[in-house]
Amino acid sequence: MNESFEFQNPWLLGLLALLPVYALLLGRPGKLSALRFSSADIARAAGAQARAAAGRFMIFFRLLVVALGIVALAGPRLANQHIETETPGIDIMLVLDLSWSMMAIDMGRPEEKITRYEIASEVLGDFIKQRPGDRMGLVAFSGVPYLASPLTLNHEWLAENLRRMHIGTIGDLGTAIGDAIAVAAKRLKAVPNSKSRVIILLTDGDNNKGEIEPLPAAQLAASLGAKIYTIGIGIEKPCHLPAFDPATGKLKLDAAGNITPTLLLQPANYSVLGKIAELSHAQFYRATNRRELQNIYADINRLEKSEVKLRRYATYQPLFHWPLLAALGVLALEMVLSNTRYRRAP
Numbered sequence: 001m002n003e004s005f006e007f008q009n010p011w012l013l014g015l016l017a018l019l020p021v022y023a024l025l026l027g028r029p030g031k032l033s034a035l036r037f038s039s040a041d042i043a044r045a046a047g048a049q050a051r052a053a054a055g056r057f058m059i060f061f062r063l064l065v066v067a068l069g070i071v072a073l074a075g076p077r078l079a080n081q082h083i084e085t086e087t088p089g090i091d092i093m094l095v096l097d098l099s100w101s102m103m104a105i106d107m108g109r110p111e112e113k114i115t116r117y118e119i120a121s122e123v124l125g126d127f128i129k130q131r132p133g134d135r136m137g138l139v140a141f142s143g144v145p146y147l148a149s150p151l152t153l154n155h156e157w158l159a160e161n162l163r164r165m166h167i168g169t170i171g172d173l174g175t176a177i178g179d180a181i182a183v184a185a186k187r188l189k190a191v192p193n194s195k196s197r198v199i200i201l202l203t204d205g206d207n208n209k210g211e212i213e214p215l216p217a218a219q220l221a222a223s224l225g226a227k228i229y230t231i232g233i234g235i236e237k238p239c240h241l242p243a244f245d246p247a248t249g250k251l252k253l254d255a256a257g258n259i260t261p262t263l264l265l266q267p268a269n270y271s272v273l274g275k276i277a278e279l280s281h282a283q284f285y286r287a288t289n290r291r292e293l294q295n296i297y298a299d300i301n302r303l304e305k306s307e308v309k310l311r312r313y314a315t316y317q318p319l320f321h322w323p324l325l326a327a328l329g330v331l332a333l334e335m336v337l338s339n340t341r342y343r344r345a346p
Helices: 011-027 040-073 116-129 157-164 177-189 214-223 271-279 290-303 321-338
Strands: 002-007 076-086 091-098 135-142 145-152 196-203 228-234 241-242 261-265 284-287 311-316
Touching: 002 011, 011 040, 040 076, 040 321, 091 116, 091 311, 116 157, 116 228, 116 290, 135 157, 135 177, 145 177, 177 196, 177 284, 196 271, 214 228, 214 271, 228 271, 228 290, 271 284, 271 311, 284 290
Parallel strands: 091 135, 091 196, 196 228, 228 284
Antiparallel strands: 002 076, 076 311, 135 145, 241 261
């Protein structure tokens, strides 16, 4: 918001140029005096003194009153310029895998002890910041889906809910991709007159739980006009699941600070993810490290652009009363002085 001073009717300020004419009219010779003096020198001296002091002083007051009145008529005001963003609004449901395999440490640098979920959560948080004009929601899933946030423009609240989650938040084990897509599609359907509907699914596993298979769920979402971008993460070879605490989602390290490997995880078959994306006329992506995942979300951000429109308007705070009050004050002072100290004889 920008604040500036202006006049509603600036052309009226041109009347200020007439004040010298008004001053000449006020100072023109008046009627002959009704008093007679025995000496012209006495009258001349009295007239000169009045003109130099009281006369000019009172004329200045009258000119000031008129000038302030003209300024008030010109309409001084403060203009507050506002700019609002109008956008058709893309509705985006983020679908994030919270299954135990997301604790695998295979996408960071060798010296890092960072899990797939930590990288995914970090990149997803950055993506949320880049879409301020879109309604976004979040569905997390493991063996069952969990609505972490409905569609909202309050992205700070959405990001806070994302930060609260960890692997182990959902007690049911497994990977229910189909059910998660169905929940996201249901939430998109609940929003009337949506300009565009998008689901972004991130997972590292195969569907092995749930009541709805992934492809029928994708068909349901596609029938609502939703695109489903699918992202499969993790390396293309077996890796161990490290020991961790499901209550906190923190890794369990040994006395030397090293991770303790447990189960051997096999690479997922991501052919289903490709079919899901194809059914909804979207794209399937693979990410094996942080940089690749960042590039994927950047590509989706580019493909699903919102058309932003700027609406400009102004609100005004009138200030005419200040010069008007000042004019009335000067006029009152002039009247008091002209009837007291500078009172003129008839």
